[in-house]
Amino acid sequence: MMSFDPKDFRRALGQFPTGVTVITTRDAGGAPIGMTASSFNTLSIDPALVLWSIDKRAWSLESFTKGRGFAVNVLRNDQVELSNGFARRGEDKFAGIDTRDCANGSPLLPDVAAWFECNTWEVYEGGDHFIIVGEVTDYHYEENVSSLVFHNGRYAVPLTHPAVKAPTESLQAHGFLDDYLLYQLRQALNAYAADFYPQLSQFGINTEEWRVLTLLADGKPMTQENISRFVSQPLQELADIGEWLQEKGLLSVSGNEFQLTDKGQQLADKLLGKAIEHEGKVLSGLGAGQQQCLKEGLKVLQRSFA
Template identity: 50%
Template sequence: MSIDTRDFRNALGKFATGVTVITTQDERGEQYGVTASSFNAVSMTPPLILWSIDKSAYSKEVYCQAEHFVVNVLASDQVAISNRFAQRGEDKFKDIKIEKGVGGSARIVGAVAHFECRTWQVYEGGDHFIIVGEVLEYDYQDGCGSLVFHGGRYALPEPHPMMLPGIDHSTGDGVLGQHFLYLLRQSLAAYRRDFYPRLSHLGVDEKEWRVLTLLLDRGPQPFTQVAQGVAQPPEDCEDTLSGLVRRDLVTESSGERQLALSAAGTELANKLLKMAQEHEQKVFDSVSDEEMRHMKSGLVHVIEQLGSR
């Protein structure tokens, strides 16, 4: 069976994971850090965990030879830290508060959990090295949300509405059925289920749709702004862009790496936008223009009200 790497990555993205930064220190005292979602528990007795590093990573030798490392489980407000450690070519620890952990490895302040480990074993794993660590020390914060990665994007963990105790779970009646957040989440899920499959008719997936329409709406953008605008980690945004560039829908300029739509990309993005507008009109066909304006202005008010805090 021949595996399409991009499609395989999409399938793996259906499994939600946390986001970590793995840190270590080499024998010269230089600090290293890399973003990884491949973190898993292995054993309770002894306490073992594992993670994996790409064999193409420039720091692979350091991690494979390190005696100790720290797994920093990132908090939901540490997206910028995740993006920082997912890239190369900069001082990753600049302006980031750290503490010294086992073997001098950095403990990132504000992370929801730290696992300070001794390297137990390193295994071959295809195009990755699998690193198993014995947990020597750990700590965690209660009441602080973790950063989640799902479907190629950052996400937030929330209690499932159907599992909240003491509430009528019917959609039309009871407290939950009329709660703003519940209605918003249910309507968003329903809208996505109906709209996203339509993208395949024009040969794109939901991640490519977000990049194309963002560039159409805002014009040429640096890569970092595109990744931030579509809420994708840089590595996954790279994967999305590679397909768009290969199909001559997006162009890249050298230097600051400015991304822009090609002529074919602009044509496709306009078609996608028109399809999105027509879909919206169909969904809200029975809603008056005035009601639609009130609905959208209400959502803008919520964004502004909560975003200002």
């Protein structure tokens, strides 16, 4: 059997986007159990079957593999903290969360994009995981909400691809589309990222490593919890990135803190220089006053949604 580096294999699998869910149930004593999982998938429409997988080392393994049912809570794009909370160990994950039970007793989380109540259909061996198949007995979903996605080792949100041409005749008839803020922001972001991120390959890093290195470029140590907030990355995946950068000699890890090595600092300085150079080219068509106005306006816009 071919052997792979676990971190590199996970990175390859991360190229496939998955939704983020919290699977819930109750243990033998009736206490609520919950864990974040991105392995949820559909299996059959008739009968209505879904599946997900659980690590054999999970502390809640028996509650899910021996239990009679569970619930799948599909998270919305603004529920990153909920996902992180249920991915941690050693704490009351349900503290402060107003849940209600579905018919099989599993807790349902509030304001999720969708939920599925399931009876356990079968549990199968799957290497270092168990595959749990559930029969859906009830479900609910919200219209016009965006779900949380996991892609390339970080949280993301699904967007309509710019190459997909939706009917725009009515907007164009009113002269609105080309002046619509959401459309302009999306097009600008897509073009900026598509032009900049491929240039990182010349430094031998990917976008996730770039975010961590540039965040630490001031030379000060930073806790993994704080880094996770800034780079929209779950703690486990961030720990993998930290190990990867440590193996490259770019990062030192002390307890819960990351700090750049001298080699890492040199690379971070180059990356910042590259980012500044790229930004200058992108904004070269604007005057200095226009550039500052654009940035300040975007900051004000962000604060308006806080």
